[in-house]
Amino acid sequence: MPGSNKNIKFLVDNRDKSDDLVSVKEEVLKLDNSVVDYEEFVDPYCLEKKPQKISFQDVTSAAFLIKGGVEKTPCFKSKLSDHRNLDMDLYLKMDFMQHTGSFKERGARYALLSLRDEQKQKGVISASLGNHAQALSYHGMLLNIPVTVVMPEAAPIMKVQKCRNYKANVVVFGKDMAEAKQLAMKMANDEKLLYINGYDHPHIMAGQGTIGLEILEQVQNPDAVIIPVGGGGLIAGIAVAIKSLSPKTKIIGVESEKCPSFSKALANKGPIHTPIKNTLADGLAVPKVGVNAFETAMPLIDKMVVVKEEWIALSILQLVETEKCVVEGAGAAGLAAILAGHLPELKGKKVVLLLCGGNIDTTVFGRCLERGLAAEGRLVKFTVCVSDRPGGIHELCRILAGLGVSIKDIMHERAWLKDIYSVEVKVVAETRDWNHSLTLKKVLNEHYEQVTFIEVPMAIHN
Numbered sequence: 001m002p003g004s005n006k007n008i009k010f011l012v013d014n015r016d017k018s019d020d021l022v023s024v025k026e027e028v029l030k031l032d033n034s035v036v037d038y039e040e041f042v043d044p045y046c047l048e049k050k051p052q053k054i055s056f057q058d059v060t061s062a063a064f065l066i067k068g069g070v071e072k073t074p075c076f077k078s079k080l081s082d083h084r085n086l087d088m089d090l091y092l093k094m095d096f097m098q099h100t101g102s103f104k105e106r107g108a109r110y111a112l113l114s115l116r117d118e119q120k121q122k123g124v125i126s127a128s129l130g131n132h133a134q135a136l137s138y139h140g141m142l143l144n145i146p147v148t149v150v151m152p153e154a155a156p157i158m159k160v161q162k163c164r165n166y167k168a169n170v171v172v173f174g175k176d177m178a179e180a181k182q183l184a185m186k187m188a189n190d191e192k193l194l195y196i197n198g199y200d201h202p203h204i205m206a207g208q209g210t211i212g213l214e215i216l217e218q219v220q221n222p223d224a225v226i227i228p229v230g231g232g233g234l235i236a237g238i239a240v241a242i243k244s245l246s247p248k249t250k251i252i253g254v255e256s257e258k259c260p261s262f263s264k265a266l267a268n269k270g271p272i273h274t275p276i277k278n279t280l281a282d283g284l285a286v287p288k289v290g291v292n293a294f295e296t297a298m299p300l301i302d303k304m305v306v307v308k309e310e311w312i313a314l315s316i317l318q319l320v321e322t323e324k325c326v327v328e329g330a331g332a333a334g335l336a337a338i339l340a341g342h343l344p345e346l347k348g349k350k351v352v353l354l355l356c357g358g359n360i361d362t363t364v365f366g367r368c369l370e371r372g373l374a375a376e377g378r379l380v381k382f383t384v385c386v387s388d389r390p391g392g393i394h395e396l397c398r399i400l401a402g403l404g405v406s407i408k409d410i411m412h413e414r415a416w417l418k419d420i421y422s423v424e425v426k427v428v429a430e431t432r433d434w435n436h437s438l439t440l441k442k443v444l445n446e447h448y449e450q451v452t453f454i455e456v457p458m459a460i461h462n
């Protein structure tokens, strides 16, 4: 965004300071009237030089205000532990069962309810790729508060449409979140809307903390709670709630290897920009964690874990197969940390796993299931050269059928082979498990000279 003015302009905070959770100085540093460089807008609730911690009282105030307005989601004993020999007393906190499919409603509702009347009339704005935008739009509609969301062009059409259905003013702008946020900040300034950061606004963190209160009500003395981490607001709120009431309970955060911004912030002793890559856990793809979230969560987190994408895919698959839960990548990250073996200290312990979102694109969901099957060695892809004489492919199919291997896709090709009496057959096949795949490999190698298995980036059996 071009602009010569390097002064920093603070957005005006219209709220009444007396009942404010945060003490934001109402300070508008005047720009001269030249070009406004809106990269330079600063959110007064998230000041790098003055980070704010939330308190236990903030979380209980949030719980009081949002009660009845969001679901108190169940926390069930999981079947996964027995199924996969995890040797843990595992509980699943099902916050993907909120109306809009994620925990984000808690913070959004609390932030909206905390506005002073004048701001409730003017409305709020935020930039978001999905879950926060939906939560804010939905509760804005219920509370009759105008909501504007700026969503980057990459936001899934379905999520954009949902926000429109919730009567939000939806602006699709920018190639990424940074550009969408710049516009949202400028609109906030121009139209006197309050910008609500989806993970770092103190009310958002306090609202998310209500999950911690519910967990302690639903599970007696958990040894650990595992929480996916994006911008850090979720873990910050929950950690405040849980450590205040049950200091012995370990708080464990999980990130994808593609966006380890909280781990990097810990190493750096402060939020730092971390390049992110495409991830199945798109809800966690935040390049720089929130300053307030970091300040609040950092002293309360016992361990941070970074997981590979294959484990996230496998976790999505496991949650569907074993628990009949459709959970998005971000929501499945906690289970991924357990399955990947990053938390051996939790063996024999009572553990709560937060399943915090279920908004997964149908096509992405299909791909995740296949990737999960591949990662576990239950979906294999290979090429094999067989005789081009009558019965060559039939023989291959007979071998596969004899092994109980199910063919999902099969294709053959002859034009480019050196040996004109051969045909190359490409197969995608489903097996029972990893050992069954190894047997298949061995039998094919015994029968054929040229067999090539396509390796998936296996997290699991290496």
Ligand SMILES: Cc1ncc(COP(=O)(O)O)c(C=O)c1O
Pocket (backbone or CB within 6 Å): 102, 131, 132, 198, 199, 228, 229, 230, 231, 232, 233, 234, 235, 283, 284, 286, 328, 330, 331, 356, 357, 358
């Ligand atoms: C499903 C899901 N899980 C976890 C997170 C991480 O929350 P936070 O950004 O507060 O760390 C998000 C954030 O959008 C999310 O959508």
